[in-house]
Amino acid sequence: MKMYKTDLHIHTCLSPCADLDMSPKYIIREAKEKGIDIVGICDHNSGENVLAVERHAANQGGDVNVIGGLEITSNEEVHILALFENEESLFAMQKIVYDNLPGINNEKRFGEQVVVNENDEVMGFNKKLLIGTTELSIEDIVNFIHQLDGLAIASHIDRETYSIIHQLGFIPQRLQLDAVEVSTADKIKDFKNISLPVITSSDAHTIKHIGRSFTWFFMEKPNLEEIKKSLLGTNGRKVIV
Numbered sequence: 001m002k003m004y005k006t007d008l009h010i011h012t013c014l015s016p017c018a019d020l021d022m023s024p025k026y027i028i029r030e031a032k033e034k035g036i037d038i039v040g041i042c043d044h045n046s047g048e049n050v051l052a053v054e055r056h057a058a059n060q061g062g063d064v065n066v067i068g069g070l071e072i073t074s075n076e077e078v079h080i081l082a083l084f085e086n087e088e089s090l091f092a093m094q095k096i097v098y099d100n101l102p103g104i105n106n107e108k109r110f111g112e113q114v115v116v117n118e119n120d121e122v123m124g125f126n127k128k129l130l131i132g133t134t135e136l137s138i139e140d141i142v143n144f145i146h147q148l149d150g151l152a153i154a155s156h157i158d159r160e161t162y163s164i165i166h167q168l169g170f171i172p173q174r175l176q177l178d179a180v181e182v183s184t185a186d187k188i189k190d191f192k193n194i195s196l197p198v199i200t201s202s203d204a205h206t207i208k209h210i211g212r213s214f215t216w217f218f219m220e221k222p223n224l225e226e227i228k229k230s231l232l233g234t235n236g237r238k239v240i241v
Contacts, residue, residue, distance in 0.1 A: 003240075004095045005211075005214055008042070013041045014044075014110065015210070024056035026120075031210060044070075047070050049050050073132065076137065080138065080142065082151070084149070101129065103128070105126070129195075151231075177196055181201055182200050183203065200213040216239070218240065
């Protein structure tokens, strides 16, 4: 087993609030320069740029491992990271989200939602209101994630916007989250009473923010199954923040 430096919450130019230079080329280059072994690509309510980042990473030698996901907004206005091992599960979750995501994007108000390929070429523009709120409850989202064998993490619970604690005031006991995320390691002490694994990641919307917060996973391989085992502390695997 070995240590893997991991940033599980990175947006691409598909997210309307992200910089347009958040493309596969620049994301992977920045991750390599900062010694990051695993990145999670989690755009708002969509996974359409995941494969482009995966392919670019593979073309650059595979030093950076890519896990695909989405950051889903519940009808309570809570952000949940949904991470998946394979593209079939990723796009099955995306379909569920799209089927429950009303509205059309206003590019002048919210920004462009750029779909790219592994060479950073523009393939089109997503017209859905990705910055919007789905009609799915938090419980619905977590249940769907687990039905697709994914990992469900409550995003940036230390923030005042789109966090489960700010929106609800607590984390429901019935909610089967796999972990919670805080923005920086020094925030972890504020949530020591939460009986869930805590990670930290960058929520990067700009290149310079990639890796500004990260988590070390001590495990056998750089994949989602091993991350799950690390969160559970299985057979010596562990999480270090």
